[in-house]
Amino acid sequence: MAPTRAQWSSRGRHRVRANKENSTAIVLLPEAKEYFREVSDDDGFLAAAPCDFFELLGLDCDCDDKEVKAAFRRLTKTTHPDIVGAVAEPLAVLLNSAYATLSNDSTREAYRKAVEGARKTFDGGSQFDGKPVSQWLGPDSETKAIFVDESTCIGCRACVTWAAGTFEMVEDQNAGRARCTRQWNDEEETMQIAVEMCPVDCIYWVKRSQLAILEYAMKGCKREDIAIMARRRSGNMGSAPSGQNPFARAESILKWRREGKQFIDAAAKKAGGAE
Incomplete structure (x- = not known):
């Protein structure tokens, strides 16, 4: 069960630095560590430098x-x-x-x-232009961002209900999915609660530097029918998932x-x- 705001307020606000030797390290609340994910092996190819x-x-x-x-x-x-x-x-x-x-x-x-x-x-x-799709409203010094894997989102609206300043429902070919359209338009604790409230764990904290490539990769990922996804989770349907994954796709693009x-x-x- 997701914590209430009162429970959140009673928690420690000590943050964890993911990499102490890096001046651009990701600083996370303890509760956010398990929701952090990154694209591996970027090798500096996250900028829109010409590649042809x-x-x-x-x-x-x-x-x-x-x-x-x-x-x-x-x-x-x-x-x-x-x-x-x-x-x-x-x-x-x-x-x-x-x-x-x-x-x-x-x-x-x-x-x-x-x-x-x-x-x-x-x-x-x-063409990848190196620019994020979501609007950045956080401080220039902030190194992390929110990203929704829309390929696994079931459109429950929990994140939108809790952190309306950050998330919106967007229509695709099958049903509405959540998307982070404004970065840091809510308090960090509010965003973290919204992350934890997701029943399918499709919302992640990511490196700000990797946000653009992830949002670009997400454009090309197939969105499955939400009803089919629900039936698969309940064990009533044997079809394999689409295999679309924005993190893997981003690594392929890189x-x-x-x-x-x-x-x-x-x-x-x-x-x-x-x-």
């Missing part, structure tokens, strides 16, 4: 050679080593490699198919971005060695 040549030049995948040339010229005017110095040499090599790939119709088409195929795997072709970054780094190195 289209992103690097700021172009859509259906661009033509004229757009490629215009984008290349625009970027080289501001990033050429003759203008900003030797620090820009690696970027100049990378831009030259991007231009060589995308300015040719045949190589651009082959590259486009590979990039679009990878993007469609995750969210119907949309893996793809890592491989994409490795590709353009290798292309830049190859181009630099040919000069």
Whole structure:
């Protein structure tokens, strides 16, 4: 049973630092530790750094050679080593490699198919911009956030009832699900009670730095029919769950971005060695 506000007030307010050696460590109330979850092996790929040549030049995948040339010229005017110095040499090599790939119709088409195929795997072709969907209302120094795994939410409205400033019900193809739309619009204790009141444990404390990739990954996760989910929990239906998991999906997206970054780094190195 979830604690009442009076019971919460009687608890100790001592917080636990998850990593004392990290200045950006997650500081959690003792009751929140079991509800903390993170994406593993992010390797610094949580920012929206360009991971393919289209992103690097700021172009859509259906661009033509004229757009490629215009984008290349625009970027080289501001990033050429003759203008900003030797620090820009690696970027100049990378831009030259991007231009060589995308300015040719045949190589651009082959590259486009590979990039679009990878993007469609995750969210119907949309591009990760590194920005959270939920509104941030907390202090800049805060390092944790709230995240709802909508793929397992049953739409009970408990969190919305308790912490209406943080959660809202949103409609999807099957039924209403809870979503955190405003971060830190309620007191921390109020949010923690809402987390504990969830009957299926689908609400988590997460690293603020990982919020954007989790919300992006959530867009591509299938939402099952709530009635089917309920029947499965009661043991009256043998169908397997969808297997959609925003945490696993986020890790797959990061893996793809890592491989994409490795590709353009290798292309830049190859181009630099040919000069």
